[in-house]
Amino acid sequence: MGSLLKSTRNTRALPTGTLRYIRSDYPGCLSDEEVSWLRKNGVTTIIDL
Numbered sequence: 741m742g743s744l745l746k747s748t749r750n751t752r753a754l755p756t757g758t759l760r761y762i763r764s765d766y767p768g769c770l771s772d773e774e775v776s777w778l779r780k781n782g783v784t785t786i787i788d789l
Contacts, residue, residue: 745774759783 744751744762751764759781767786770778778784 745770745777747771747774
């Protein structure tokens with residue numbers, strides 16, 4: 741399985757059937773296109789534990 745984003749190695753939706761929860765490796769170098777895609781899909785909060 742590939743990553744949802746080109747600039748990360750391991751971005752994927754958790755198995756909820758929606759894009760409500762996404763997990764990823766470090767998303768520190770997202771392109772403008774990727775940020776746009778995240779916003780368009782309702783991803784507005786990043787939590788780093």
